[in-house]
Amino acid sequence: MIETLSAIVxxxxxxxxxxxAAWARDWTGKYExxxxxxxxxxxxxxxxxxxRVASEHRRAIVPVSGNTGLNGGAHAPGALVLxxxxxxxxxxxxxxxxxxxxxxxVVLADLHAATEALDLIFPMTxxxxxxxxxxxxxxxxxxxxxxxxxxxxxxxVLGLEAVMxxxxxxxxxGGLHKDNTGLDLRQLLIGSEGTLGIVTxxxxxxxxxxxxxxTAMVAAASLPAALDLLNRLKxxxxxxxxxxxxxxxxxxxxxxxHIRGSREPFAERHEVNILVELGATAAxxxxxxxDGRIPLAALLEAELEAALEAGLVLDxxxxxxxxxxxxxxxxxxxxxxxxxxxxxxVDTDIAVPLSAVPAFFDHVRPAVAALDPGxxxxxxxxxxxGNVHYTVxxxxxxxxxxxxxxxxxxxxxxxxxxxFSAEHGIGLSKLEALRRLKDPVAxxxxxxIKRALDPQNILNPGKTIP
Amino acid sequence: MIETLSAIVxxxxxxxxxxxAAWARDWTGKYExxxxxxxxxxxxxxxxxxxRVASEHRRAIVPVSGNTGLNGGAHAPGALVLxxxxxxxxxxxxxxxxxxxxxxxVVLADLHAATEALDLIFPMTxxxxxxxxxxxxxxxxxxxxxxxxxxxxxxxVLGLEAVMxxxxxxxxxGGLHKDNTGLDLRQLLIGSEGTLGIVTxxxxxxxxxxxxxxTAMVAAASLPAALDLLNRLKxxxxxxxxxxxxxxxxxxxxxxxHIRGSREPFAERHEVNILVELGATAAxxxxxxxDGRIPLAALLEAELEAALEAGLVLDxxxxxxxxxxxxxxxxxxxxxxxxxxxxxxVDTDIAVPLSAVPAFFDHVRPAVAALDPGxxxxxxxxxxxGNVHYTVxxxxxxxxxxxxxxxxxxxxxxxxxxxFSAEHGIGLSKLEALRRLKDPVAxxxxxxIKRALDPQNILNPGKTIP
Numbered sequence: 025m026i027e028t029l030s031a032i033v034x035x036x037x038x039x040x041x042x043x044x045a046a047w048a049r050d051w052t053g054k055y056e057x058x059x060x061x062x063x064x065x066x067x068x069x070x071x072x073x074x075x076r077v078a079s080e081h082r083r084a085i086v087p088v089s090g091n092t093g094l095n096g097g098a099h100a101p102g103a104l105v106l107x108x109x110x111x112x113x114x115x116x117x118x119x120x121x122x123x124x125x126x127x128x129x130v131v132l133a134d135l136h137a138a139t140e141a142l143d144l145i146f147p148m149t150x151x152x153x154x155x156x157x158x159x160x161x162x163x164x165x166x167x168x169x170x171x172x173x174x175x176x177x178x179x180x181v182l183g184l185e186a187v188m189x190x191x192x193x194x195x196x197x198g199g200l201h202k203d204n205t206g207l208d209l210r211q212l213l214i215g216s217e218g219t220l221g222i223v224t225x226x227x228x229x230x231x232x233x234x235x236x237x238x239t240a241m242v243a244a245a246s247l248p249a250a251l252d253l254l255n256r257l258k259x260x261x262x263x264x265x266x267x268x269x270x271x272x273x274x275x276x277x278x279x280x281x282h283i284r285g286s287r288e289p290f291a292e293r294h295e296v297n298i299l300v301e302l303g304a305t306a307a308x309x310x311x312x313x314x315d316g317r318i319p320l321a322a323l324l325e326a327e328l329e330a331a332l333e334a335g336l337v338l339d340x341x342x343x344x345x346x347x348x349x350x351x352x353x354x355x356x357x358x359x360x361x362x363x364x365x366x367x368x369x370v371d372t373d374i375a376v377p378l379s380a381v382p383a384f385f386d387h388v389r390p391a392v393a394a395l396d397p398g399x400x401x402x403x404x405x406x407x408x409x410g411n412v413h414y415t416v417x418x419x420x421x422x423x424x425x426x427x428x429x430x431x432x433x434x435x436x437x438x439x440x441x442x443x444f445s446a447e448h449g450i451g452l453s454k455l456e457a458l459r460r461l462k463d464p465v466a467x468x469x470x471x472x473i474k475r476a477l478d479p480q481n482i483l484n485p486g487k488t489i490p
Numbered sequence: 491m492i493e494t495l496s497a498i499v500x501x502x503x504x505x506x507x508x509x510x511a512a513w514a515r516d517w518t519g520k521y522e523x524x525x526x527x528x529x530x531x532x533x534x535x536x537x538x539x540x541x542r543v544a545s546e547h548r549r550a551i552v553p554v555s556g557n558t559g560l561n562g563g564a565h566a567p568g569a570l571v572l573x574x575x576x577x578x579x580x581x582x583x584x585x586x587x588x589x590x591x592x593x594x595x596v597v598l599a600d601l602h603a604a605t606e607a608l609d610l611i612f613p614m615t616x617x618x619x620x621x622x623x624x625x626x627x628x629x630x631x632x633x634x635x636x637x638x639x640x641x642x643x644x645x646x647v648l649g650l651e652a653v654m655x656x657x658x659x660x661x662x663x664g665g666l667h668k669d670n671t672g673l674d675l676r677q678l679l680i681g682s683e684g685t686l687g688i689v690t691x692x693x694x695x696x697x698x699x700x701x702x703x704x705t706a707m708v709a710a711a712s713l714p715a716a717l718d719l720l721n722r723l724k725x726x727x728x729x730x731x732x733x734x735x736x737x738x739x740x741x742x743x744x745x746x747x748h749i750r751g752s753r754e755p756f757a758e759r760h761e762v763n764i765l766v767e768l769g770a771t772a773a774x775x776x777x778x779x780x781d782g783r784i785p786l787a788a789l790l791e792a793e794l795e796a797a798l799e800a801g802l803v804l805d806x807x808x809x810x811x812x813x814x815x816x817x818x819x820x821x822x823x824x825x826x827x828x829x830x831x832x833x834x835x836v837d838t839d840i841a842v843p844l845s846a847v848p849a850f851f852d853h854v855r856p857a858v859a860a861l862d863p864g865x866x867x868x869x870x871x872x873x874x875x876g877n878v879h880y881t882v883x884x885x886x887x888x889x890x891x892x893x894x895x896x897x898x899x900x901x902x903x904x905x906x907x908x909x910f911s912a913e914h915g916i917g918l919s920k921l922e923a924l925r926r927l928k929d930p931v932a933x934x935x936x937x938x939i940k941r942a943l944d945p946q947n948i949l950n951p952g953k954t955i956p
Contacts (some may be wrong), residue, residue: 119653120844137793167668171667188935194935202841202875204911204912204916205916206916207955208681209936225538259698260774263728306728307725379586442665445671447670450671463660463661463662465659466658466662489673
């Protein structure tokens with residue numbers, strides 16, 4: 025089969041043995057294992073040809089995009105990896121329609137650069153933007169820091185092309201805002217983590233590039249106070265709030281300890297630190313007034329002032345330069361670096377209704393302490409989405425303890441009307457939670473759809489669908 | 491079986507024979523046929539019990555909601571109709587989370603009234619709001635006049651409950667903004683027109699009620715000029731444009747002829763008439779200035795002024811009162827009444843990329859005239875979505891001619907990168923277009939999913955999936 029694959033993509037683009045070892049380890053270091061072979065197609069046709077071969081040989085295929093996932097979705101020991109890293113063409117950007125057509129291997133930061141040169145943005149962003157690729161982002165329905173304003177990947181994909189298990193290509197690349205022609209297979213594939221088809225290209229929604237930003241670090245009096253501030257800002261600015269990111273005191277401390285040259289956001293250490301950003305897309309919001317401030321910054325300052333007087337806010341710093349804004353963002357975007365520092369870790373990705381975020385922390389900390397009094401924790405949250413990345417560092421390496429801690433965190437979220445999986449996908453690490461907590465009728469429907477579209481179970485088998 | 495069904499819902503809620511005749515005719519009058527029986531459950535449990543009976547007897551079920559569809563999706567001659575009209579409970583409105591939990595039979599206008607009493611809106615609206623029900627709107631992924639700002643039904647459903655073919659209940663009622671727990675079965679069911687499951691309840695996204703509106707009728711110099719104006723307004727008001735509705739001169743003429751007491755929008759008849767509305771949700775947009783105007787109305791007037799000077803706009807009237815605003819909206823919302831006036835009609839629901847709307851009209855009119863020189867036409871469009879309802883009144887009743895005209899309109903849209911189905915669903919009338927124009931791999935995937943989830947083919951058989 026390796027020979028057949030070499031004939032499709034060229035022998036330089038098939039790696040086996042030691043050459044495949046570059047794909048042996050994922051970013052977190054938790055999922056290790058050398059693939060049997062790695063094949064690197066350059067086009068949709070090549071992906072289709074590979075799938076036909078895999079289908080004929082009933083050989084499992086694990087698609088890998090940027091390999092920045094946190095849940096083992098691309099784990100492939102002894103398997104055949106299909107890497108999309110050569111499919112990085114930005115086929116076109118339509119400035120009038122505000123859409124971009126891209127191959128699945130385009131790196132997020134490259135798309136950012138290409139669109140911004142045309143005064144547009146592809147609005148999704150997160151820490152791994154320098155390595156994450158569009159295909160993986162679609163496969164996991166990625167989120168990030170701007171979901172509040174622009175939505176998840178699901179809301180940003182207008183068209184999609186995918187190769188199905190039998191090697192046939194499904195082309196749904198219309199870039200229309202209204203298109204109802206039968207079952208929405210685009211939405212079914214988004215978030216399916218390569219289990220139903222391999223996404224090879226997409227038409228993505230772009231947005232006008234903000235002309236300016238109003239960005240601040242805010243020390244809120246409490247989590248409920250921070251949520252109150254969020255609602256005030258959303259209502260006052262009509263959807264211009266792009267990010268509302270929560271970093272507790274323990275996050276600031278860990279950031280100071282792990283990142284050289286990092287600084288405290290405030291003179292005093294506060295419990296509830298919020299990075300808030302508003303984006304000014306309209307001229308009326310972005311044209312500086314006599315005092316040099318843009319109207320949206322004046323609005324932010326006025327709201328922070330009012331919140332300070334109302335006791336919701338203890339301290340706040342509005343960025344006065346792009347350098348100050350960058351420092352605020354870098355602190356937030358270092359989350360993955362300071363979370364995965366080599367220690368054994370239980371990392372999670374839960375979401376709860378906004379009003380339940382304070383209760384989540386109130387419930388989960390004693391529950392974890394009851395299992396492991398020596399454990400420490402770390403949290404960072406897209407507070408505007410109710411999405412908390414809550415991480416525990418257990419005091420001892422005990423797989424049973426790790427599983428118990430993870431289950432406790434997931435159960436706490438679900439008991440508050442939340443979800444055990446917000447934006448990182450299921451992969452391997454959340455399979456057990458899915459089996460335990462997902463509606464059983466939905467689980468059966470997922471299995472039936474998987475059997476219908478991939479009867480030989482060759483597409484990323486053993487992931488996402490228990 | 492009727493006895494068993496009567497035992498489930500009570501005999502008063504099972505109609506047969508002449509009593510079932512009330513369900514014999516749909517709103518358009520194009521799809522006639524008396525159902526064998528109509529069963530009217532009051533709860534999800536009753537729907538589940540009915541589905542278990544239908545499954546046991548391999549008996550087809552056609553779910554009917556408001557019966558306002560235009561494509562025969564609820565056509566059920568000789569079949570068993572499951573009417574959701576008794577399931578009209580608004581279970582709760584969460585003002586903090588801005589969500590509503592409703593049964594599938596809630597009438598859209600009733601939800602409007604309930605939310606507006608709490609200073610919130612369920613933002614979707616269209617002409618049939620007094621009869622259309624939430625279940626049917628979810629089943630067809632309904633659109634309407636506010637999609638530009640708030641999105642289609644697909645974007646407004648956070649949680650969903652459905653009864654599957656075997657009578658089991660799938661509960662996905664979380665109201666979270668980020669929730670990725672395996673395949674997105676909610677999105678798969680939205681737009682599936684009752685072929686995969688029967689939606690019984692939903693959690694819907696609400697929005698702040700606009701404090702004021704800025705509404706105008708605009709005579710644009712041309713369609714490209716109108717699209718230019720749309721982009722100016724969108725960029726200047728940051729997503730406050732709620733509606734941008736196109737009515738050509740022929741629409742105005744037909745409206746004058748069919749609606750008693752209707753008035754011309756302008757002293758002179760213009761070719762390109764646009765209803766534009768901006769919604770002011772923020773205090774800074776809605777607080778009247780010294781001249782009594784709200785800032786968003788001042789912005790609209792300034793943009794119209796500039797567009798007039800630039801030659802994009804020929805005339806414009808800004809509504810000065812709610813009564814004037816209502817008159818503008820009533821003219822638009824009468825579209826269905828003036829389209830379906832008893833004559834034989836080819837009604838369509840196409841979408842094209844925004845920039846292709848002028849070309850669509852340039853191409854389609856001569857193509858229809860070539861088939862039937864005596865045909866007349868009518869158009870009305872959600873111009874901001876590229877969604878045109880283009881209707882032809884052929885000069886003679888000839889089924890072959892009707893089919894040829896429909897195919898020509900669909901083909902024209904698709905040849906311009908568009909879709910033959912934007913917001914009304916597939917039902918029966920677009921099945922042929924779907925078979926002809928949809929990607930064949932996608933069609934096969936749709937069929938495979940249908941077989942997987944409804945192996946006995948009892949859920950609305952013969953609709954939506956060719």
